[in-house]
Amino acid sequence: MRFLLNLILSALSLYAVTRMYSGVNFAPGTEWPQVLLAALVLGVVNALVRPLLGLLSLPITILTFGLFTLVLNGLMLWLTAEFTALDVNGLGAAIVGSVLLSLVTWVLNAILDALAIDRTRRL
Template sequence: MKIFLKLLLTAVAVVVLSQMLPGITVANYGTAILVAVTISLLNMFVRPLLVLFTLPVTILTLGLFLFVINACIILLVGNLITGFAVSGFLTALLFSVLLSIFRSFLFSLLKEEK
């Protein structure tokens, strides 16, 4: 149940960021949910491989290369989903940073008190 709520909150963040950033377009809410699912799947399966293969560069840049990996994942989602478009690398970089901030804020609202 909590996974579905997180996916819906991510979809809401995608829609809000598409309204804020001029280089991001989302066709409809269904596309935003599909983008959220695709981002989650790519972060689960592809991102660890990219981090492993680029480990020397990541260490050399003190972890800043992880931002590039996140932007590449956003660009990949833009190529995979037809109703989601990203205009360029810098837009994808800014979108990934803002999406991480939005998601961390929204997920903090889901924390249960112990």
């Protein structure tokens, strides 16, 4: 159940970013199943590819005091766009999109957690 909720939350976040920022968007005519697939692919890419790239880029991440992590996040979004209906207008747009995606996901998670706390207080 939690996996499905996280997938839907990721899909909503991704969709919100495409509406907020023109550098990241879905192909015309994209339906919700493709948005869910893009969120699933992003999760798989983050789980499988990002740790390896993070380890390989550890020296540059240390030299940049962790700022290279923003580039890694952008690369993961750009890689996701290669396999889904998501369109990203270059690496710069992917970096900005990944920052926005992180912020939107953080806000939605906070709202969801607040609703869960309120629901348990009523019981």
